[in-house]
Amino acid sequence: MTADIPWYRAVGQEKEVFEHCYRNRLPLMLRGPTGSGKSRFVEHMAAALGRPLVTVAAHDDTSATDLVGRWIIKGGETIWQDGPVSRAVRQGAILYIDEIAEARSDVIVVLHPLGDHRRRLFVERHDEELEAAEGFMLVVSWNPGYQRALRELKPSTRQRFVGLTFDYPAPKVEQEVLMGETGVDAAVAKRLVALAAKIRGVDHLGLAEKPSTRLLVATARLIRSGLAPRLATRVGIVEPLTDDPEIAEALGDLCNLVFD
Numbered sequence: 001m002t003a004d005i006p007w008y009r010a011v012g013q014e015k016e017v018f019e020h021c022y023r024n025r026l027p028l029m030l031r032g033p034t035g036s037g038k039s040r041f042v043e044h045m046a047a048a049l050g051r052p053l054v055t056v057a058a059h060d061d062t063s064a065t066d067l068v069g070r071w072i073i074k075g076g077e078t079i080w081q082d083g084p085v086s087r088a089v090r091q092g093a094i095l096y097i098d099e100i101a102e103a104r105s106d107v108i109v110v111l112h113p114l115g116d117h118r119r120r121l122f123v124e125r126h127d128e129e130l131e132a133a134e135g136f137m138l139v140v141s142w143n144p145g146y147q148r149a150l151r152e153l154k155p156s157t158r159q160r161f162v163g164l165t166f167d168y169p170a171p172k173v174e175q176e177v178l179m180g181e182t183g184v185d186a187a188v189a190k191r192l193v194a195l196a197a198k199i200r201g202v203d204h205l206g207l208a209e210k211p212s213t214r215l216l217v218a219t220a221r222l223i224r225s226g227l228a229p230r231l232a233t234r235v236g237i238v239e240p241l242t243d244d245p246e247i248a249e250a251l252g253d254l255c256n257l258v259f260d
Helices: 014-023 038-049 064-068 084-091 105-115 171-182 186-200 213-224 229-241 245-258
Strands: 028-031 053-057 069-074 077-082 094-098 120-123 128-131 137-142 162-165
Touching (some): 014 162, 038 053, 064 069, 084 128, 105 120, 105 137, 171 186, 186 229, 229 245
Parallel strands (some): 028 137, 028 162, 094 137
Antiparallel strands (some): 069 077
């Protein structure tokens, strides 16, 4: 692994699937819980394939105009400014739309022609039709457990993509991830993974999200830098998961049991 390729530990055949989608000019959909490695995976694959990466975090306030481009006034002149999607199409970049289910309907409509055989972007305001440059690939991700029923992806959108499901890694793999990402020792990594397993297995607490691998990585970095493990788990895991004092206390007790 070269220094300019982000570290990533494969847990299955996801690299192989990505490479085949890239070679066959097929869009790819990643689905899985928050912090399970979807964004890092895309960063790794873009670097490994030598392609520029354009990332868009979709949300309610993002319009098609924000992504495609707009006319602006600069130096007394009216000029056209490409948005991130237009730049990615022109450059032949990998375009990554994170949390696609949060996007507005006008954004989805713009992406549809890029997600099928046309591989085209219609820039209505610029009276232009862009054909995706060689190397372009559309990748989207979403967290089905987080979305409200009304924000599910429509079949007309989903069926444009090849699909990959992500989940939190098996314990031994998650330990490898923590050690590879942070340099933390094996004993600490094992305890953090055990703590995450305990919290993920406690359903009655009613957590909106289970502790992600991303939270474990952040906590491992705190411990690696010298922060006391109990304090690191409180600020790195407990605080991000809940605002409820009783739930926080229960989680804190679990942390203290693991890091006694």
